[in-house]
Amino acid sequence: MSDQTNPPDHDVPANDALAKGPAPKTSQQLGIPDPDRSSSMTPGLASSPISQRAGNVAAAEPYRLLNAFLTSSTYAARRNEPGICDLTFGNPHEMPQEAYVAALQEATIPRHDQWFAYKQNTPEAQEAAAASLQRLIGVPFRPEDIHLTTGGFTAIALALKAVGDPGDEVIYSLPPWFFYEPIIIEAGLVPVKVTVDLETFDLDVDQIAAAITSRTCAVIVNTPNNPSGRIYPPAVLERLAAVLESGSAAIGRRIYLISDEPYNRIVFDGARFHSPIEFYRYTLLAYSYGKTHLSPGERIGYLALHPNLPDYDVVASALDALQLAMGWIYPNAVLQHALPRLEQFSIDIPALQRKRDRMVDALQEMGYRVNRPEGTFYLFVRSPDPDDEAFVATLAAQGVFVMPGVHFETPGFFRISLTANEDMLQRSLPVFAAAMEAVGGAPPF
Amino acid sequence: MSDQTNPPDHDVPANDALAKGPAPKTSQQLGIPDPDRSSSMTPGLASSPISQRAGNVAAAEPYRLLNAFLTSSTYAARRNEPGICDLTFGNPHEMPQEAYVAALQEATIPRHDQWFAYKQNTPEAQEAAAASLQRLIGVPFRPEDIHLTTGGFTAIALALKAVGDPGDEVIYSLPPWFFYEPIIIEAGLVPVKVTVDLETFDLDVDQIAAAITSRTCAVIVNTPNNPSGRIYPPAVLERLAAVLESGSAAIGRRIYLISDEPYNRIVFDGARFHSPIEFYRYTLLAYSYGKTHLSPGERIGYLALHPNLPDYDVVASALDALQLAMGWIYPNAVLQHALPRLEQFSIDIPALQRKRDRMVDALQEMGYRVNRPEGTFYLFVRSPDPDDEAFVATLAAQGVFVMPGVHFETPGFFRISLTANEDMLQRSLPVFAAAMEAVGGAPPF
Structure with a gap:
């Protein structure tokens, strides 16, 4: 995977290799062999150009979903835009510790x-x-x-x-x-x-x-x-x-x-x-x-x-x-x-804990169902819309990016990463509130 | 693999993790399962404690030989001694380039x-x-x-x-x-x-x-x-x-x-x-x-x-x-x-070429049969004794370490790495000369 759309300028915060251009991938680009195409491009050789092993990995649902998320989703298209709230992966969004x-x-x-x-x-x-x-x-x-x-x-x-x-x-x-x-x-x-x-x-x-x-x-x-x-x-x-x-x-x-x-x-x-x-x-x-x-x-x-x-x-x-x-x-x-x-230090855990509390408190107040995590970077939140992909798309349309539960083989949830910076988290809150309102408030389940 | 014999002092040139203590490994330590021992240590469970995959890798002859070379050879015992000539691996023996x-x-x-x-x-x-x-x-x-x-x-x-x-x-x-x-x-x-x-x-x-x-x-x-x-x-x-x-x-x-x-x-x-x-x-x-x-x-x-x-x-x-x-x-x-x-620089290739020429010239003059390499770090030399392991042991006894041809599934040769420093190469020459003399000079083949 590679991103040719990022500017080759080391001085802007856009040099993340996970970033992807918006071009969607076909099943062939996902590594799933198509015997017809293979044989047409390799005269006389009808067998797959790659191993079944590679095809099996590429066909695994979590890989397929992740690859699509990174290459053809709204997130892929917009992740380097200034002003978005990137609450997806456990990646840094502040300068590294001294x-x-x-x-x-x-x-x-x-x-x-x-x-x-x-x-x-x-x-x-x-x-x-x-x-x-x-x-x-x-x-x-x-x-x-x-x-x-x-x-x-x-x-x-x-x-x-x-x-x-x-x-x-x-x-x-x-x-x-x-x-x-x-x-x-x-x-x-x-x-x-x-x-x-x-x-x-x-x-x-x-x-x-x-x-x-x-x-x-x-x-x-x-x-x-x-x-x-x-x-x-x-x-x-x-x-x-x-x-x-x-x-x-x-x-x-x-x-x-x-x-x-x-x-x-x-x-x-x-x-x-x-x-x-x-x-x-x-x-x-x-x-x-x-x-x-x-x-x-x-x-x-x-x-x-x-x-x-x-x-x-x-x-x-x-x-x-x-x-x-x-x-x-x-x-x-x-x-x-x-x-x-x-081995002598870590990131600022108390600061991360404050982010956790602020987000959990705010989301619960809006009606979201979410446990207060005991550790890690993440909140795993019940999607008020059982279709977590639809709900995540609603958030994405407002520039707030989270990961849908289907990536975790658990539809009906979404994941927030607290590694987003304070500003991103702050700006995400009204979007979460509006999205909850748009689906008619917290569901009874 | 780990070396507990190296001093934990960053300031001495001995912190090479390939370095090994002299303890020989048993076949079990090499990862080859022994059902008897396994069952005795895991009551009621007679199966191997590791995968056949791991056992197959560990049993591969080149791995077995390399592992022994790194853990139980004279080289393993002496490689960190001052004054030895380490002509084994493509490792640096001078300070890194600025x-x-x-x-x-x-x-x-x-x-x-x-x-x-x-x-x-x-x-x-x-x-x-x-x-x-x-x-x-x-x-x-x-x-x-x-x-x-x-x-x-x-x-x-x-x-x-x-x-x-x-x-x-x-x-x-x-x-x-x-x-x-x-x-x-x-x-x-x-x-x-x-x-x-x-x-x-x-x-x-x-x-x-x-x-x-x-x-x-x-x-x-x-x-x-x-x-x-x-x-x-x-x-x-x-x-x-x-x-x-x-x-x-x-x-x-x-x-x-x-x-x-x-x-x-x-x-x-x-x-x-x-x-x-x-x-x-x-x-x-x-x-x-x-x-x-x-x-x-x-x-x-x-x-x-x-x-x-x-x-x-x-x-x-x-x-x-x-x-x-x-x-x-x-x-x-x-x-x-x-x-x-x-991408803008490499090690000093002309200096490496000079090392090559000096060693090839000297070895050929002593009667060794060796081609002048067109590239890489290495000389692949005919062992004057068809038993390359015996010949390599003779050199090792004098503090000159090279790799026997059996590591390359090609008995009757040994490999010299030109990544040794000038001093090591210089000091190795009389040892090569004496070893040739000890086997009665260059063989006719």
């Missing part, structure tokens, strides 16, 4: 001749990450438990590939992060979807238990949860651990838990975050620094193992081999050098 | 609020890369032909996954880059190996033709070649194109050519590099900036499409989908911002 820039600047100054040499897991980075994670979660992580990756994305892909073979099943709960399905499909695995309780947004552990089959290799849990903002409580995680333990015994195969927790530092009201790894040592913990510093373009994260994971060496060596074979998915040298400093 | 550091420094200074936001393909980076590639190769690349990746590694993996499905075959020539096989296996594909002519180091196009089957999805060609230093001449590339064209027609399926050319700027004697993409438009061109600036820890590269590739949109969209599903394998924001400057 501490962040300073950490990168320092890390680019070479102190020896190997500064920019090949890096796998640099000990200093592992030590800082392990110490910080131990402080947060209470599990005695050691430096060698940290497998550094190019962000949470590859950490999740790495975990899946380490424990699953093509045809194996991965269970996760809707509403999900919209990238799980493409990642799972690329790995040749099969997504198995259950739903959370849409009132409490808690995991439905019974549904997970019922979804386990002999092909289940992993369950993905995301806490604090995107999009709901829910932090799963210890009692739920304990029940989940028990279900995975008995499920593993029942199928004669270990079911791993992949804990996707990039928001584990983005928590409000002094809440104590609990990681699933506290309750189930067969947990592979995926973390990204991109949320903590609101710098998702700088790719660094890790997959952490429990120090008492059974078969530890076998699993750790599998990760080593895969990190190389998946394309040397270690973070850049500069970010590894910067990591000890990056 | 121009490189300046480019990174400038790129870390944010100029707008989206500076560190999610980046896919930023237009400025694509434009600079396309213009540079067009100047080098003469094909009229456009910005949108450039798909930015985290280095050549992921560019190759991306190409393979876009055109191959599990069970499909990938042909490449020995001696190969030692990472092809793990990457191919991770993608579920089947490596099919042919050999180059070991006198001229030219591709053996007839062998490639004979290796094509109905499952062939791609052929990988690496020019300028690691380890031989050969630049394949136009006549060879033309013959290859003809073979792939007729082979595709014969099997009713398009065979793609993956041109792995990270060294296409590292050429000597004013030679004109020719890319396979000049001769076959079904070429996916993988490039890495890590060689050009000798900064392999900073991961940026691309996969380029021919502007006249048939079914262009289908292939381009497949790459978009896979880049996301493989783990958001786009380069960091900072490196994308830096790319236009990075």
Whole structure:
């Protein structure tokens, strides 16, 4: 994907590569092979010009929707206009923190001749990450438990590939992060979807238990949860651990838990975050620094193992081999050098919490149904119009952009990102109020 | 992999994450499941704790050898000792260029609020890369032909996954880059190996033709070649194109050519590099900036499409989908911002050429058989002892470290990297001379 419509001027705040021109894509541009066209363009060769694997990824509904949102939606056409309110993705809309820039600047100054040499897991980075994670979660992580990756994305892909073979099943709960399905499909695995309780947004552990089959290799849990903002409580995680333990015994195969927790530092009201790894040592913990510093373009994260994971060496060596074979998915040298400093700060969480409260209070007063999130960047709001895409289009027509619930396979909701700046949030409020009024006020459900 | 033996002191030149402690790994640590041990550690669960996929990658001979070299060899034990001569990997052994550091420094200074936001393909980076590639190769690349990746590694993996499905075959020539096989296996594909002519180091196009089957999805060609230093001449590339064209027609399926050319700027004697993409438009061109600036820890590269590739949109969209599903394998924001400057310089090629000449002249005078490479960092030298591992061990005992030919599936050779500094190269010469003498001089073959 690329945007040729952005001005090539570094000095304007429009150089976001996610930005897209308005040209709609055909099914072929989406990577879905059309045998007729292929054969006409490649005389004598009737087969598809791309792999079925690529076609499967491109055909996955969450990818298809996201791609359309980024390339052919009103948002795609207008996202770089001044004055719009961009409440879509977890992207920054204020200048980066000075501490962040300073950490990168320092890390680019070479102190020896190997500064920019090949890096796998640099000990200093592992030590800082392990110490910080131990402080947060209470599990005695050691430096060698940290497998550094190019962000949470590859950490999740790495975990899946380490424990699953093509045809194996991965269970996760809707509403999900919209990238799980493409990642799972690329790995040749099969997504198995259950739903959370849409009132409490808690995991439905019974549904997970019922979804386990002999092909289940992993369950993905995301806490604090995107999009709901829910932090799963210890009692739920304990029940989940028990279900995975008995499920593993029942199928004669270990079911791993992949804990996707990039928001584990983005928590409000002094809440104590609990990681699933506290309750189930067969947990592979995926973390990204991109949320903590609101710098998702700088790719660094890790997959952490429990120090008492059974078969530890076998699993750790599998990760080593895969990190190389998946394309040397270690973070850049500069970010590894910067990591000890990056562990010392985060974005301004109290300021984010104030944004949360202001938006939740205002939206609830207008009649919107929305839980007050315990963490993450997001509000997951009931759409007053059950057709969330129509409602989102109404907002978009007024320059307020949010993500419809269909992107999270949960129609009837929309997601707001609090990473919008204060001005955007302020200007969005009358638009939300007018949109509610236009549909005749809050529905009774 | 991680090195706990390095001092955590940024100020000493020992912070190379490839460095390893001397502890040997067992087959289990290499990720090869042992059902007995697994079942004993996981009561009631007899299945492997890792995927067969991970086990297959870890069991691949080139990975196994490399892992042992990095973890349990004399090199692993001694590589951080002062005074050794490290002629192994294409890693820097001098301080980074000022121009490189300046480019990174400038790129870390944010100029707008989206500076560190999610980046896919930023237009400025694509434009600079396309213009540079067009100047080098003469094909009229456009910005949108450039798909930015985290280095050549992921560019190759991306190409393979876009055109191959599990069970499909990938042909490449020995001696190969030692990472092809793990990457191919991770993608579920089947490596099919042919050999180059070991006198001229030219591709053996007839062998490639004979290796094509109905499952062939791609052929990988690496020019300028690691380890031989050969630049394949136009006549060879033309013959290859003809073979792939007729082979595709014969099997009713398009065979793609993956041109792995990270060294296409590292050429000597004013030679004109020719890319396979000049001769076959079904070429996916993988490039890495890590060689050009000798900064392999900073991961940026691309996969380029021919502007006249048939079914262009289908292939381009497949790459978009896979880049996301493989783990958001786009380069960091900072490196994308830096790319236009990075395109303006390289390491000092004349200095590298002088190193080449000095080493080739000296080694030939001692009786070593070695071709004068036309490009890359490497000399691929006939081992005077047919047992290259034994010969390499002799050198290692004297503190001179090179890579044995078995790492390139080509016993009877060893590889020297000219990225060693002048001092290391100078000190290595008497060791090479003594080793030749110890085996009784140059053999007659």
